[in-house]
Amino acid sequence: MSGEFDRVARLRAIFAGAHRGVILGIGDDAAILAGDVLATGAVLSTDAAIEDVHFRRAWIGQGVTWRDVAYRAAAAALSDLAAMGAEPRAMLTSWAFPRDVGDDVVDEIARGFRDAADVYGAPVIGGNLARAREIGLTTTVIGAAPARAPRRDGAQAGDVLWATGALGEAALGLAALEAGIAREPDAAAFVSRFVRPPSRIDAGRAAAQSAHAMIDVSDGLLQDLGHLCDASGVGARLDALAPTREADALARRLGVDARALLESGGDDYELLITAAPGVDLSRIAHPIGEITREPGIVGATTARTGFDHFG
Ligand SMILES: Nc1ncnc2c1ncn2[C@@H]1O[C@H](COP(=O)(O)OP(=O)(O)O)[C@@H](O)[C@H]1O
């Protein structure tokens, strides 16, 4: 197994390449980005993917690869840029793992980040390696600001509430993984929805031009819609949201409630967008309800729960 500095050399090879606006990448004390690639303003966020909190080693070989785990860590972090309508420019990634994690695994993790770098157009320009008891992959994302970034606090009563994709399906994929049936045909699509969330960068950038408010769904619809409503001083009425037949069938098999996962499952990395009633976002999203003057969320079948790290 290589030492820290040999590992950095291997990462440098995997992340190699010329990238627009990157004056200095991996290998020095810090990276340098050209100011003009962030001329509209820099949008910055960071998120961690921690073993047994966000993923499990036991999943590897059960329908999930290390490359998937890494891709998901990057995509989850990049989702915050989508939610601001920003255009990804670069990533920094800080990894911690025990000594027994070999070079082959670290290389696979690097390739997963490189996959995400290619899909999102955000090269890995630096990071850190450290030893720890558990595997942790922390990703800092850097994006260029849109002309106007839709925030959590801009929703107005009467706005239409839109979502970019199916909610609750990633949580079903997670439930299938936890139940050990991830490789079965009726579960595979949900598992891949969990491990490789679709990029909503283009949707976020398109919506930024007309949205009043936007947030990404990481902790569950009710939880994240709740954050948006609280920040905006409004409430929401949800339409009757129905899981697909396939989702319902898998949920029944797993003994979970597909509708509850749709409302509180988390790990979706879809966008919630609110916009004035005349705005048509049907190219990128579908309407799921409306914003109300009265606080609180009505129309849900479950209580406002969702993921809370310390709850
Ligand atoms: N350790 C921290 N130090 C400073 N700010 C933090 C810290 N942890 C979270 N925040 C901030 O709190 C807000 C909510 O964080 P979080 O729930 O992780 O958002 P998201 O779901 O978009 O990743 C964000 O603005 C984030 O930057």
Ligand SMILES: Cc1ncc(C[n+]2csc(CCOP(=O)(O)OP(=O)(O)O)c2C)c(N)n1
């Ligand atoms: C092993 C495992 N158990 C449970 C989950 C579900 N889960 C873990 S963290 C989380 C919420 C999203 O992660 P967080 O770190 O809160 O991201 P952020 O909201 O900061 O973007 C969810 C739904 C999971 N992904 N993996």
Ligand SMILES: [Mg+2]
């Ligand atoms: Mg976060």
